Every structure is written in C-alpha cells, then in structure tokens.
Amino acid sequence: MQPEHFTVLKDFLYQKSGLVITLDKTYLLDSRLSPVAKKWNITGGLDAIAQKLRGLPDPQFATDVIEAMTTNETSFFRDTKPFAQFEDTILPSLLQSRANKRSIRVWCAACSSGQEPYSLAMILKEKAALWTGWRIEIVATDLSEDILNSARKATYSQFEVQRGLPIQYLMKYFKQTGDQWALNEDIKSMIKFSKFNLLDSMVGLGRFDVVFCRNVLIYFDEKTKGAILAKISGQLENDGFLTLGGAETVLGITDKFKLMPDKRGLYVKNMGEPQSALKPALAKI
Numbered sequence: 001m002q003p004e005h006f007t008v009l010k011d012f013l014y015q016k017s018g019l020v021i022t023l024d025k026t027y028l029l030d031s032r033l034s035p036v037a038k039k040w041n042i043t044g045g046l047d048a049i050a051q052k053l054r055g056l057p058d059p060q061f062a063t064d065v066i067e068a069m070t071t072n073e074t075s076f077f078r079d080t081k082p083f084a085q086f087e088d089t090i091l092p093s094l095l096q097s098r099a100n101k102r103s104i105r106v107w108c109a110a111c112s113s114g115q116e117p118y119s120l121a122m123i124l125k126e127k128a129a130l131w132t133g134w135r136i137e138i139v140a141t142d143l144s145e146d147i148l149n150s151a152r153k154a155t156y157s158q159f160e161v162q163r164g165l166p167i168q169y170l171m172k173y174f175k176q177t178g179d180q181w182a183l184n185e186d187i188k189s190m191i192k193f194s195k196f197n198l199l200d201s202m203v204g205l206g207r208f209d210v211v212f213c214r215n216v217l218i219y220f221d222e223k224t225k226g227a228i229l230a231k232i233s234g235q236l237e238n239d240g241f242l243t244l245g246g247a248e249t250v251l252g253i254t255d256k257f258k259l260m261p262d263k264r265g266l267y268v269k270n271m272g273e274p275q276s277a278l279k280p281a282l283a284k285i
C-alpha cells in the first residue's frame with residue numbers, strides 16, 4: 001500500500017472510531033477490509049479503499065469500513081471476577097444507597113454481541129427478590145450496528161454458550177433450537193440496546209450508577225482513553241462504580257477514578273484533590 005493511502009486509512013479510523021492502527025498492523029487492514037472490498041466491488045486492494053474514503057465517502061461505505069475494523073471478541077461472564085464483584089460489592093452497595101430512590105442505571109459502554117449486559121441481567125434475575133419494586137435499567141451500547149443486531153437477536157452458538165456461561169444458567173435462561181441457543185425473552189427485555197460512539201458527547205445518555213467499559217480502551221491512545229474516562233466520570237454518580245477490562249487501567253491516564261482496594265478493575269470516582277502532577281508542583285510553591 002502506498003504510504004499516503006496508509007495515512008488516509010489510519011487517520012480515517014482514528015477520527016471516526018478512535019482506533020489506532022500502526023504500520024505493523026497493515027495485515028489487519030488487509031484481512032478485515034477484504035470482505036468490504038468484495039461487497040463494494042472494489043479491486044485494487046487497500047489503495048483503492050483509501051481512495052474511495054477520500055473527500056466525502058458514501059456514508060454506508062464509511063460505516064462498513066469502520067465496523068469491519070472493530071474487534072468484537074467477548075463471552076458470557078468474561079474474566080469471572082468483574083461479575084462476581086458486581087454481585088458481591090456493587091449491587092449490595094447500591095441496594096443500600098439507593099433505597100429511597102429504588103432505581104439503578106447500568107451502562108455497558110461497548111457491549112459487542114450482548115454477552116456482557118446479558119450476564120449482568122442474569123445475575124440480577126437470580127437476585128430478583130432483593131429488588132422487587134425497584135427499577136433497574138441496563139443500557140448497552142456499541143459503535144457497530146451489525147454487532148448490536150446480533151446482540152438484540154440474542155441467539156448464540158454452542159461454542160459461545162460453552163465459554164463462561166454456567167450450565168445452570170444455560171438450562172434456565174436459554175432454549176435450544178437446532179445448534180443455536182436462544183435467550184429467554186424475560187432476560188432480553190431487561191436490556192436497552194443502542195448505537196453509541198465513545199468519541200461522542202455522553203451527556204444525552206443521562207447519569208449512571210454503574211459503568212462497564214471493558215476491553216475497548218485497549219484500542220485507543222492515551223489521549224482518547226483520557227477523554228473517554230473524563231466523560232464517563234461526568235455521567236457517573238459520585239458514589240457510582242466503573243469496571244474496566246483486565247488489561248486496562250486509569251493509572252497515568254486520569255485522576256478522575258481510583259481503584260477500590262483489593263478489587264480487580266473496579267473503580268470509584270476520585271473525589272479528593274488531583275493526584276500526581278499537581279502535588280509535586282504545589283510542594284515547590
């Protein structure tokens with residue numbers, strides 16, 4: 001691929017989705033974008049794709065390119081611990097602190113094909129007796145409309161349900177149809193799915209008590225991570241909870257959150273004075 005065309009693709013993806021592509025990831029562009037080239041009858045490989053993206057590209061073509069480059073890897077109860085922490089730390093705390101309001105809002109900020117919000121919904125269903133008369137809303141968003149359609153369908157392969165889903169939940173909440181497993185309507189109806197780009201303003205989403213933003217910041221640079229975490233902080237209630245993925249951290253990126261002691265990837269808002277940079281600076285005054 002010509003260097004100027006690599007730059008076009010790199011800049012386009014960075015501006016539209018935050019994805020950082022380096023030259024050593026050209027193979028990823030190749031493998032992910034060849035089905036898009038086929039769909040749009042484009043011959044001439046990545047160079048031709050880049051040329052078609054220049055100026056004002058067909059919006060559907062632009063969306064196809066952006067969506068093809070997303071990594072949608074996910075599974076039910078992925079990494080186990082965040083879901084155990086939701087059940088034994090987040091939920092008991094909120095059931096106490098929101099006892100007057102009797103309402104909790106949860107946001108899965110990059111939900112992929114739905115396994116993450118549905119795992120939370122199954123935990124909540126198991127604990128239904130604790131929140132009778134409450135309103136618990138789970139909002140699940142993703143950049144990709146294609147993957148959101150899979151999430152809304154909530155029909156999973158044998159392979160997908162074998163990854164992390166406890167067998168008793170499979171038996172209780174899914175119906176087998178051929179080689180597919182369809183999630184029951186009562187769990188499906190607990191989630192509101194919608195398209196949302198983490199690069200956009202979050203104000204319209206309203207405020208949340210819990211945010212799961214897992215395994216998506218890893219694709220962004222520090223500037224984008226910092227901006228997204230600052231916006232999430234703006235939408236999170238002061239005593240709310242943020243869960244990040246196993247390879248993600250706020251360290252060195254933002255002072256807006258602090259890790260809960262003895263927890264993995266579970267953060268609360270840092271309501272104290274700014275840490276790091278400011279303190280040494282003040283000490284010199």
Ligand SMILES: C[S@@+](CC[C@H](N)C(=O)[O-])C[C@H]1O[C@@H](n2cnc3c(N)ncnc32)[C@H](O)[C@@H]1O
Nearest residue numbers: 017070073074110112143144197198214215216
């Ligand atoms: C690896 S999946 C993570 C799914 C789930 N949170 C988990 O941990 O299993 C990353 C998801 O982030 C979405 N994504 C990528 N860039 C995004 C953006 N700028 N805004 C919103 N979602 C984005 C992708 O479409 C993809 O579904």
